[in-house]
Structure formats: structure tokens, C-alpha cells
Amino acid sequence: MELNVSIWVFFIDVVLFIILGYSTLYVAKRMSRYGEPLNRFIVVVAVSLFTATIGRALDIVDDFTENVAPIVSVEWVLYFLSIIGIAYGMLSYISHIERIILPVPSKAPGSAKLSSGGYLYMGGSTRELVEFISSIDAPVLVITRSPWKYENLGEHVQILWVTQVTDKGIGLTKLHVVIESAVKFLRGGGRLIVVDCLETLILYNDFTAIFRFLTALKDHAVETKSAVLVVVDKETLKERELNVLLREFIPVRNLKSLLKTSA
Structure with missing residues (x-):
């Protein structure tokens, strides 16, 4: 058999074959080691890498073949499938991770009627806030640094952990990313967004940026006839x-005042 390409082309083909082959074995050994969806992702990647490895093996074969047209056609198909x-x-994996981290838009608007707009909760009682969120029949998104405070409040409560x-x-x-997720929640049927991390956000961002963020959130809430409640110390x-x-925001001490008494 005679080499029909330069030694450097052959060397590159061999190196890529070794890299793809090793990667395939590395990923394949981890199949069934983890739960879904990571395992599904590993299986898909392992099969795709194996397909690419076969394509690279054929590439080495055609380095010694004069009539390479049929082999090249097969290689292109294999590379296409692997990509x-x-x-x-x-x-698929990224989408699943986002569904875990980011709140899922609610499809059930509930019966509670909230006054749309932006509000500042200056009551200072975490217990009152938690009880209010738990009691209202409406989809709620809580943006917080302390997700454990709002766990097990009901299926209508979604938590976005910053x-x-x-x-x-x-x-x-x-x-x-926070505003994108919040807007998606509102447009999906959300009725109340609670921001319970204002001070921390200001520490990591300048106040001007946070003010723009909050006013944008309020505007989207007004557009969707929803409410934004910012917890303030x-x-x-x-x-x-x-x-x-x-x-920009109306101060409230009695959270029940956010509920409309009439349609």
C-alpha cells in the first residue's frame, strides 16, 4: 500500500483518530453512571463520537486509496450525523438545565386579582410576606437569595435563586438573565413577582443598573396586568x-391591599 497524501496530512488524520477514539471510550465508560438527563446526553455524545471515529478511520484508509470518491461520500455522511x-x-441538556434553574411559566392564572404595577414592601415582616405568598391563588415568582424561606408554599410558587x-x-x-426569565414567567401567566434580594443585588451591581432592572420589570408587569413587589429594608x-x-414604586405595609376587592 502506498501513501497518497503528504506525511503531515496522514499524521493529522491519525492524531484526530486517536483523539476521537479516546473521547469515545472516555464518554462510553460513563454511560449509565448518572441519572437522566445527563445519561441521555452521554449516550447521544458517545454514539456521535463513535460515528465520527469511524469517519476518521475511513479518512486514514483513503490516504492509501486512489479512488477516494466513494469513501469520501461515506465520510461526509458520518461526520454530518455525528455533528x-x-x-x-x-x-437538549442545556434546555433541561434551564428548566431546572429557571422558573417554568405557570399555565394556571388562579382566581386572585392583583392590582397591577410596582410596589415596595416596607413592612419588614418575613413571616407576613411568606403567609401572603402562600395564601394567594395566583402564580408567584420569588427572586431571592434565600430560597429555603419559600419552599413548600404550594405549586403556584416558583423560586429563582440568585x-x-x-x-x-x-x-x-x-x-x-433574571429579567428574561421573569418576563417569560409573566407572559406565561404569572401574576406576581417578588424581589427579595434588593440589597444583595445592589452590592454586586450599581444602584442605577438595579433601578433600570426594577423599572423594566415593573413595565412588563403592567403590560401583562401583573404586579412586582420589591422587599425593602x-x-x-x-x-x-x-x-x-x-x-416608581408604591409603598405598602399591608400586603392584602394588593388584592383587588372587585373585578
Whole structure:
């Protein structure tokens, strides 16, 4: 058999074959080791890498073949299938992770009627806030640094955890991701968004950015006839910052005042 390509082309083909082969074995050994959806992703990637490895093996064969047209056609098909498989696996896995981290839009609007707009809760009672969220018959999204405070309040309550542990929540500086998720929730039937992490967000972002974030959230809430409730501790805000917020958000102490008494 005579080599019909340069030694460098042959060398590259062999190196890529070894890399793909090793990657296939590495991924295949992890099949059935984890639960879904990670295992499904691993299976798809393993099959796709195996397909690409076969294609690379054929590429080495055609380095010694004069009539390479039939082999090249098979290679293109194998590479095409492997790329499609890897892309599908990655997109499926990312979508699943987002469904876990990001709140799922509610499809049941509930019977509670809330006054649309933006509000500042300055009552300071966490217990009252939790009881109010638990009692209302409407889809609620809580954006918080303390998700455990709002666990087991009912299926109508979704939690969006802002945290530096970004694989389990959303980063504290990723305001665009938070607003995107919140808007998706509102347009999916959400009726109330509670922001219970204002002080922490200000620490990781400047106040101007947070104010823009909150006003944008309020505008989307008004558009969807929903409400935004921002939990505020007056002692942690500067007087100027509080005054700016009060220009856009209505202060409330009695949370039940958010409920409409008539249609």
C-alpha cells in the first residue's frame, strides 16, 4: 500500500483518530453512571463520537486509496450525523438545565386579582410576606437569595435563586438573565413577582443598573396586568436611593391591599 497524501496530512488524520477514539471510550465508560438527563446526553455524545471515529478511520484508509470518491461520500455522511447528534445532545441538556434553574411559566392564572404595577414592601415582616405568598391563588415568582424561606408554599410558587453558585441558580450580576426569565414567567401567566434580594443585588451591581432592572420589570408587569413587589429594608438603603424607588414604586405595609376587592 502506498501513501497518497503528504506525511503531515496522514499524521493529522491519525492524531484526530486517536483523539476521537479516546473521547469515545472516555464518554462510553460513563454511560449509565448518572441519572437522566445527563445519561441521555452521554449516550447521544458517545454514539456521535463513535460515528465520527469511524469517519476518521475511513479518512486514514483513503490516504492509501486512489479512488477516494466513494469513501469520501461515506465520510461526509458520518461526520454530518455525528455533528447533528452532538448538537442535539448539547441543546437538549442545556434546555433541561434551564428548566431546572429557571422558573417554568405557570399555565394556571388562579382566581386572585392583583392590582397591577410596582410596589415596595416596607413592612419588614418575613413571616407576613411568606403567609401572603402562600395564601394567594395566583402564580408567584420569588427572586431571592434565600430560597429555603419559600419552599413548600404550594405549586403556584416558583423560586429563582440568585447566587454565585451559578450551576444551581443565576449569577448576581446576570440581570439580563433574571429579567428574561421573569418576563417569560409573566407572559406565561404569572401574576406576581417578588424581589427579595434588593440589597444583595445592589452590592454586586450599581444602584442605577438595579433601578433600570426594577423599572423594566415593573413595565412588563403592567403590560401583562401583573404586579412586582420589591422587599425593602429602609436601614440598608441610602435616603436618595429610597426616594428614587418611591418615585416608581408604591409603598405598602399591608400586603392584602394588593388584592383587588372587585373585578
